Amino acid sequence: MGDFFKRFLEQTSEVWQKLSMQQRVIITALTALMFVGLLGLVIWDGAGGGGTGGAPSGFRQLHSNLSVEDAAAIVDGLEAGGFRYRITNNGTAILVEEKNFYEARMALARQGVPARHSGTGWELLDNRRFGDTDFELRLRSRRALEGELMRTIRSINEIEDVRLHLTIPEASLFLEERQPAKAAIAIRIRSGRTLNRNQIDGIAFLVASSVDGLAINNISIVDFEGRLLSRPVDENDPGMMGGRNMEMRQNVERSLKSRVESMFAQVLGPGRVSVEVTADLDFNRVESTLERFDPESRVVRSEERIDMSVRNAPDGDRMNEVQRSNFEIDRTVERILHEVGTIRRLSVAVMVDNSRRNGESVPRTAEEMANFETMVRNAIGFELTRGDQVAVINVPFDNDKWSMFEQEKTLKEQEEFWRRIITYVALVLIVIVVLVMLRSISKSLGEAMNPPIPEVEIPNLEDVEEAVMDIPLHVARSNELLEKVEIMTENDPQNVAKIIKDWLNEPVLTKKD
Numbered sequence: 001m002g003d004f005f006k007r008f009l010e011q012t013s014e015v016w017q018k019l020s021m022q023q024r025v026i027i028t029a030l031t032a033l034m035f036v037g038l039l040g041l042v043i044w045d046g047a048g049g050g051g052t053g054g055a056p057s058g059f060r061q062l063h064s065n066l067s068v069e070d071a072a073a074i075v076d077g078l079e080a081g082g083f084r085y086r087i088t089n090n091g092t093a094i095l096v097e098e099k100n101f102y103e104a105r106m107a108l109a110r111q112g113v114p115a116r117h118s119g120t121g122w123e124l125l126d127n128r129r130f131g132d133t134d135f136e137l138r139l140r141s142r143r144a145l146e147g148e149l150m151r152t153i154r155s156i157n158e159i160e161d162v163r164l165h166l167t168i169p170e171a172s173l174f175l176e177e178r179q180p181a182k183a184a185i186a187i188r189i190r191s192g193r194t195l196n197r198n199q200i201d202g203i204a205f206l207v208a209s210s211v212d213g214l215a216i217n218n219i220s221i222v223d224f225e226g227r228l229l230s231r232p233v234d235e236n237d238p239g240m241m242g243g244r245n246m247e248m249r250q251n252v253e254r255s256l257k258s259r260v261e262s263m264f265a266q267v268l269g270p271g272r273v274s275v276e277v278t279a280d281l282d283f284n285r286v287e288s289t290l291e292r293f294d295p296e297s298r299v300v301r302s303e304e305r306i307d308m309s310v311r312n313a314p315d316g317d318r319m320n321e322v323q324r325s326n327f328e329i330d331r332t333v334e335r336i337l338h339e340v341g342t343i344r345r346l347s348v349a350v351m352v353d354n355s356r357r358n359g360e361s362v363p364r365t366a367e368e369m370a371n372f373e374t375m376v377r378n379a380i381g382f383e384l385t386r387g388d389q390v391a392v393i394n395v396p397f398d399n400d401k402w403s404m405f406e407q408e409k410t411l412k413e414q415e416e417f418w419r420r421i422i423t424y425v426a427l428v429l430i431v432i433v434v435l436v437m438l439r440s441i442s443k444s445l446g447e448a449m450n451p452p453i454p455e456v457e458i459p460n461l462e463d464v465e466e467a468v469m470d471i472p473l474h475v476a477r478s479n480e481l482l483e484k485v486e487i488m489t490e491n492d493p494q495n496v497a498k499i500i501k502d503w504l505n506e507p508v509l510t511k512k513d
Helices: 002-018 021-046 068-081 098-111 134-154 197-210 238-268 366-380 400-449 461-469 473-491 493-505
Strands: 059-063 085-088 093-097 159-167 181-189 214-223 228-230 273-282 286-310 318-338 342-352 355-357 360-362 389-394
Touching: 059 068, 059 098, 068 085, 068 093, 068 098, 093 098, 134 159, 134 197, 181 197, 197 214, 197 228, 238 273, 238 342, 238 366, 342 366, 366 389, 473 493
Parallel strands: 181 214, 342 389
Antiparallel strands: 059 093, 085 093, 159 181, 214 228, 273 342, 286 318, 355 360
């Protein structure tokens, strides 16, 4: 082994001596960069870059982003199980020995720790204790229902933690004494995430559908910063109803405005039109019944016919027929229910910029303005009987700021484009330089490891023939004899072997003095 390393060092030294100064610098730089990269990777992995959250050597992160209560419960569980642990990140992360990582997780899971991750659900009712009162059973059932709902809500990606409180009143035999169920939900949203209105409404509907007698109007949702996300809606509270009505009105105006602006943006381009919409909504719930009669339409409802005959009368026999018909006039009954939030009237104001021809601002023609007004009327669902108003005005816009904005935007896009091109070109050049250097290094190493074979001078055939002609006679005979022996050996090897064996068995003759 020592000789191997000695030869290896000698060969390495020879190769190094044959390299040029530039090649030595490149190899040294690459070796140093490789060493620094490996060292940084080792340090990064030891510092927790591999996903251990800053875990020291031999430890692995068990839980992170813990509250004080959860951290205390986990520490108690680890101490009870005899596991070694460490607390980092200001008490919000707990580490355990990597060899005991899975055992610690299973031990904590058996204890139901931490409650924030496992929760307490229907397992509270698995073991019924002797002597439990009806009140204790109802309390445990409510806690189990709260735990199951918290587990379900916490499964949403944007939610990190949740607290849920249910108020379920006792059942009463009298309807006037029954109280509605209520729910209060506190949500902690993950960092960098948000909950939209559909998700908030979905959480409210989920809880309302899971609790008997709970209406969605009796659910309050807040976040851990105290901001109100959803509140109960009381139809008798004018403040709450006013806020909901205002939100509905703003949604209608925003929808119509976006519709008109997007239509004009496709025709004129962005920034060439300004739209304002005012919607007057009817928030009264009205139910009306309409009954109409059509005197021109008559239908026979019933018909009666009476035949009377008189015989042997002084004036002779006679027969009387009486017919009675009852008619019904066509009647139409309509029951109309006007929902809350119907549009009573719309007012739309649209300002359109001048057209641009040869770089100059030119006012719009009357025909263009009429077409624009028709477009707006059709887009908003204009109804004259409703009293809707639409005003489309041609106003020259102050495009200086818009032009500056467009120029800045164009310059930024060009700068970003050229920066991207320069980056790509630099990367390509770096790759080419690296490939050239690697090719040069590999070529130099190949030349150093495989030195060139010295050239062998090929003798002239004429000189060889002349030399053959000058061979002595006994040498030529010896060569001829050897060729014959070689031919005999190839053709009849057994006889040749027998002759050689006989030669070997002959006695050796020695000279006598």
